Amino acid sequence: MRWLKPLVFAASLLPLVWLGWQAAYGSLGVNPVETLNRTLGDWALRFLLLAVAVTPLRQWTGWAPLARLRRMMGLFAFFYVSLHLASYVGVDLFFDWAALWKDVVKRTYITLGMGCFLLLLPLALTSTDGMIRRLGGKAWRKLHRLVFPAAILGVAHFWMMVKADLREPVVYALVLAVLLGWRLRAFLRAPQRA
Amino acid sequence: MLIRPAADLRENDVTDQALYLDRRRFLAGAAAAGTLLGAGRGLRAATSDDTPTPFEAVTTYNNYYEFGTAKEDPAVNAPGRLKTAPWSVAVDGECAKPGTIGLEDLIKPVKVEDRIYRLRCVEGWSMVIPWRGVQLSEVLKRFEPTSKAKFVEFTTLADREQMPGLRIPVLDWPYVEGLRLDEAMHPLTLLATGLYGKDLLAQNGAPLRLVVPWKYGFKSIKSIVRIRFTAAQPVNSWQKYNPREYGFYSNVNPEVDHPRWSQANERRIGEFRRRPTLMFNGYGDQVAGLYAGMDLKANH
Numbered sequence: 001m002r003w004l005k006p007l008v009f010a011a012s013l014l015p016l017v018w019l020g021w022q023a024a025y026g027s028l029g030v031n032p033v034e035t036l037n038r039t040l041g042d043w044a045l046r047f048l049l050l051a052v053a054v055t056p057l058r059q060w061t062g063w064a065p066l067a068r069l070r071r072m073m074g075l076f077a078f079f080y081v082s083l084h085l086a087s088y089v090g091v092d093l094f095f096d097w098a099a100l101w102k103d104v105v106k107r108t109y110i111t112l113g114m115g116c117f118l119l120l121l122p123l124a125l126t127s128t129d130g131m132i133r134r135l136g137g138k139a140w141r142k143l144h145r146l147v148f149p150a151a152i153l154g155v156a157h158f159w160m161m162v163k164a165d166l167r168e169p170v171v172y173a174l175v176l177a178v179l180l181g182w183r184l185r186a187f188l189r190a191p192q193r194a
Numbered sequence: 195m196l197i198r199p200a201a202d203l204r205e206n207d208v209t210d211q212a213l214y215l216d217r218r219r220f221l222a223g224a225a226a227a228g229t230l231l232g233a234g235r236g237l238r239a240a241t242s243d244d245t246p247t248p249f250e251a252v253t254t255y256n257n258y259y260e261f262g263t264a265k266e267d268p269a270v271n272a273p274g275r276l277k278t279a280p281w282s283v284a285v286d287g288e289c290a291k292p293g294t295i296g297l298e299d300l301i302k303p304v305k306v307e308d309r310i311y312r313l314r315c316v317e318g319w320s321m322v323i324p325w326r327g328v329q330l331s332e333v334l335k336r337f338e339p340t341s342k343a344k345f346v347e348f349t350t351l352a353d354r355e356q357m358p359g360l361r362i363p364v365l366d367w368p369y370v371e372g373l374r375l376d377e378a379m380h381p382l383t384l385l386a387t388g389l390y391g392k393d394l395l396a397q398n399g400a401p402l403r404l405v406v407p408w409k410y411g412f413k414s415i416k417s418i419v420r421i422r423f424t425a426a427q428p429v430n431s432w433q434k435y436n437p438r439e440y441g442f443y444s445n446v447n448p449e450v451d452h453p454r455w456s457q458a459n460e461r462r463i464g465e466f467r468r469r470p471t472l473m474f475n476g477y478g479d480q481v482a483g484l485y486a487g488m489d490l491k492a493n494h
Contacts, residue, residue, distance in 0.1 A: 029255070029265075029266070030250075030251040030255035030265070031265070031461065033466070034319070092468075093468075094467055099458075103455075107455060108454075164259070165263035165362070
């Protein structure tokens with residue numbers, strides 16, 4: 001299974017490589033800033049759901065090596081969320097900090113998206129082996145449950161941003177609901193482990 | 195910043211497309227160089243004119259939900275599906291001479307003009323489009339609206355055979371828009387049949403669409419099959435969908451935000467930096483009088 005992690009790592013970089021390629025060749029479409037921002041947001045949400053999906057998938061398939069991908073998926077989620085935020089602040093708003101602050105306090109979907117980023121930040125910072133040791137497994141696991149509210153905020157952010165056609169956000173919401181439902185069931189069945 | 199009143203923009207202001215593309219390429223190069231040099235602030239100055247948006251962009255980046263909700267959908271789904279000939283428009287309601295009239299007969303008696311207008315979408319992007327069409331007032335007069343007529347309601351074609359987007363109940367089809375009669379009779383209001391000197395493409399609302407340049411783009415209803423004079427204010431589709439976010443008037447107004455985003459600025463398609471949005475999309479000189487004394491926030 002030595003190939004698994006490098007392969008998934010390389011595959012996870014493909015969306016970024018593809019975006020960079022399109023940007024370099026001016027093929028991001030008629031509204032390139034919007035395309036860049038939306039595509040980064042799409043992948044941020046996908047990796048966030050993938051990170052949440054790793055454990056349920058491992059339990060359903062019984063394929064133990066999947067566990068080794070969980071940290072990587074979580075960090076890629078944070079990576080794409082950060083790029084999404086950077087493109088919004090740096091490219092879309094062009095570092096107009098006053099406009100950013102107005103957006104954050106006035107626009108609920110921006111507030112939620114920012115909340116998602118802030119919840120993921122401590123998780124990324126405590127993702128190293130050293131931090132796991134320092135925090136202790138129990139406290140670390142507790143802290144990293146923040147990924148669940150972060151995923152909810154991410155889906156809500158997308159849902160509220162959409163103008164009228166809710167089909168896409170509904171798909172993300174359903175996937176998240178199944179994943180969270182599974183976790184909740186496991187949690188309720190084994191309260192002593194909580 | 196120089197903004198010419200668009201009514202003064204004439205056909206010979208339309209830059210030849212090839213020349214235009216060259217200029218755009220030069221600007222794109224200059225913009226890229228500017229970014230590299232960290233001279234981002236100068237960018238806006240370099241592109242702050244009202245140069246028409248390239249034909250390619252105008253015809254591939256569209257909101258026409260009857261053909262799909264993604265911007266690229268209408269250009270893919272509408273041509274070949276939307277049957278624009280023969281085309282007729284039913285005119286009825288509060289008027290002395292109602293009737294169903296073929297497109298040719300509707301347009302023929304009226305002088306066809308080329309007019310370059312800014313188009314500001316409620317989503318926060320904008321274009322500059324050289325339209326071809328007729329002044330709506332000239333078209334409406336012949337139906338002799340009565341004194342009861344206070345509004346004009348427009349309806350888009352709704353045909354499941356031709357419009358795959360109708361299968362998804364995103365909006366309550368058919369698409370409906372409306373204007374106050376004086377807005378409809380305003381000399382800036384255009385009934386467009388073409389752009390860039392050619393007939394309208396299906397994705398742009400062929401064969402006949404409204405263009406109201408001082409209002410958000412969704413007011414400029416596409417592929418019109420019915421025009422009705424009414425005494426009561428029509429309920430337009432987006433207002434029906436979400437009255438908090440979309441009103442009847444929907445005048446471009448940088449001071450009245452959409453609940454979910456600011457309307458203070460816009461991204462002109464082809465430009466990198468956002469530019470400030472102008473009151474009434476820059477047509478205040480001509481249209482502000484229509485709304486004298488009105489609360490523009492309450493009547494958004």
